[in-house]
Amino acid sequence: MKSGRIFSALFFGLACLYFLLPLVGTLEFSLRARRGEYSLDAYRNVLADPQFHQTIGYSFILSLATIVLGVLIVAPTAFWVRLKLPRLRPVVEFLTLMPLVIPPIVIVFGYIRLYNTSSWLPLLGSAAGSDFLLVCGYATLSLPYMYRAIDTGLRAIDVGTLTEAAQSLGAGWVTVLARVILPNILTAILSGAFLTFAIVIGEYVLAALLNRPAFGPYMVWMGGNKAYEPAALAVVAFGITWASMGLIQLFSRFSKHTQARR
Amino acid sequence: MSFITLQNIQKSFGATQVVRDFTLGIEKGEFVSLLGPSGCGKTTVLRMMAGFETQTSGTIVLDGQDMGGLPANRRRIGMVFQSYALFPNLTVAENVAFGLKIAGTPRAEAARRVDEMLGMVGLSGFGARYPFQLSGGQQQRVALARAIAPRPRVLLLDEPLSALDAKIRISLRSEIRAIQRELGITTLFVTHDQEEAMSMSDRVVVMSGGRAEQVGAPSEIYNRPATRFVAEFIGSLNLVPGTVRDAATGAIETPAGVIALGRTLPQANGSAVSLAIRPEGLHIGQDGNVVLNARVADSEFLGSIIRLRVMAGGNTPLVIARFNREGHTVPEPGQELTVSANASDIIVLDGVA
Numbered sequence: 001m002k003s004g005r006i007f008s009a010l011f012f013g014l015a016c017l018y019f020l021l022p023l024v025g026t027l028e029f030s031l032r033a034r035r036g037e038y039s040l041d042a043y044r045n046v047l048a049d050p051q052f053h054q055t056i057g058y059s060f061i062l063s064l065a066t067i068v069l070g071v072l073i074v075a076p077t078a079f080w081v082r083l084k085l086p087r088l089r090p091v092v093e094f095l096t097l098m099p100l101v102i103p104p105i106v107i108v109f110g111y112i113r114l115y116n117t118s119s120w121l122p123l124l125g126s127a128a129g130s131d132f133l134l135v136c137g138y139a140t141l142s143l144p145y146m147y148r149a150i151d152t153g154l155r156a157i158d159v160g161t162l163t164e165a166a167q168s169l170g171a172g173w174v175t176v177l178a179r180v181i182l183p184n185i186l187t188a189i190l191s192g193a194f195l196t197f198a199i200v201i202g203e204y205v206l207a208a209l210l211n212r213p214a215f216g217p218y219m220v221w222m223g224g225n226k227a228y229e230p231a232a233l234a235v236v237a238f239g240i241t242w243a244s245m246g247l248i249q250l251f252s253r254f255s256k257h258t259q260a261r262r
Numbered sequence: 263m264s265f266i267t268l269q270n271i272q273k274s275f276g277a278t279q280v281v282r283d284f285t286l287g288i289e290k291g292e293f294v295s296l297l298g299p300s301g302c303g304k305t306t307v308l309r310m311m312a313g314f315e316t317q318t319s320g321t322i323v324l325d326g327q328d329m330g331g332l333p334a335n336r337r338r339i340g341m342v343f344q345s346y347a348l349f350p351n352l353t354v355a356e357n358v359a360f361g362l363k364i365a366g367t368p369r370a371e372a373a374r375r376v377d378e379m380l381g382m383v384g385l386s387g388f389g390a391r392y393p394f395q396l397s398g399g400q401q402q403r404v405a406l407a408r409a410i411a412p413r414p415r416v417l418l419l420d421e422p423l424s425a426l427d428a429k430i431r432i433s434l435r436s437e438i439r440a441i442q443r444e445l446g447i448t449t450l451f452v453t454h455d456q457e458e459a460m461s462m463s464d465r466v467v468v469m470s471g472g473r474a475e476q477v478g479a480p481s482e483i484y485n486r487p488a489t490r491f492v493a494e495f496i497g498s499l500n501l502v503p504g505t506v507r508d509a510a511t512g513a514i515e516t517p518a519g520v521i522a523l524g525r526t527l528p529q530a531n532g533s534a535v536s537l538a539i540r541p542e543g544l545h546i547g548q549d550g551n552v553v554l555n556a557r558v559a560d561s562e563f564l565g566s567i568i569r570l571r572v573m574a575g576g577n578t579p580l581v582i583a584r585f586n587r588e589g590h591t592v593p594e595p596g597q598e599l600t601v602s603a604n605a606s607d608i609i610v611l612d613g614v615a
Contacts, residue, residue, distance in 0.1 A: 158347065161345055161347040166335075168335070168341040168409070169340075169361035170338070171335055172333075179360075
């Protein structure tokens, strides 16, 4: 018993080291812009760069659009599969895993071939069209995470009976989804949303090949041209991701009706 | 034409037929129970009524309106589920108001109705709580209030008491019945618990293998079971095998001797039958017109009731139930006594037990 506890503490410590050492290294390096002393110069440079603001603002808005699109596609699908087509579940699960197997470069070349300026639907001819395609691509990339998050949320509630209860009270399908199902899987949707956010903020391939001013390409450009700023940028990006995770915890803690179940 | 008419309903899931030629008329304000063992098709009938399943053939007519093709949310049929199915993200008051909101009831009127409903189920002042803060019995009351609030044409109860403990089950039983009587709402109740069905219903439909075996008032079902299944499913019963000797006079030969029922039997002479009689239909002494000699095998003292197991005519086991009264002695095992019954209490069923 006692040796077991020592072992688990040891492995926990090793795991912490494994995860934290590179981060500590990055953080330490990002603070060494000034010779011989620690300073926040690299951070100051990053935050002062107007391109930083533009790209992160752009990626932020696109990530919101991606989340909305993802929820609109995934929530009704997962709901319907769970309710009416449970035998299709493995198929749908497999399909949602495809973006992990097929590299984003395939998607983006597909887009370029299908929607170029001389095609039947020249979406890439305009900035708005390209943004739309980018959001579609992001939604595809986040599909595995969004689907799993929402499906787990649906598993925690009795979808069938709640749906029937709402229907017997006069609710149509849209009302059932909007007023009964979605509010009860809000925590799951949020965790899917923050994962999506993290993916969109860091994504490089789609944005670079569609030539859109996103945060991912900016980070890569920065990495190729500056010494200390990329490390500072990485720390900032980590901070954003962690804040997202913290928010997931916070939301699930403060959603009133789930308090007692935890 | 009844308020609700289910006509020749058939339902199959793939190759399995779960409801067979089910026909039932329900009058307005009636409380009807569907009673049967699990898998007898009772819940499927209820779900077809609600619109959650579609019958393979047959028609359901409610208040002159054919329900065929009408989706569940447009039927105005309230339903209470075994698992309560309250919306966990909504408060008690919001749960009860759900149907009113969808129906577009003005806010003030909806609030009044919610108060009225919560008062009716004895939960005034619980409106701001969330479902997880209530006990099972309270949750089921909220579910009942929620189902009744939008004034549905029919109330369906799908084993609403099965998930509750015995004590709450019994008190909620009479409460549901009282509310149903007060509102005069036509109610269809599904249960596998015969005591529940018997104590609450105007009429009981006993189901087996997807068929309605018998439809009748609880006393009728109990005292005059129409089929062997009903006789065996409801209450406990003594079954004695026999052969019809004379159908005109009702003489039947049994291992305990020839029993004369004094009435004409529909069965032919020589056909195998079973005689069925309730334990409380047998008396000690010679009060009845069918008299047998018996020896006590053992006796159980159950407080208000004494249950005796006897061997009649040497080798026919019978169970006798009698009220415990001051001055009555409990017969000892081995004691010889005379057992009698009224011929009218003896039911003749086709076939051997």
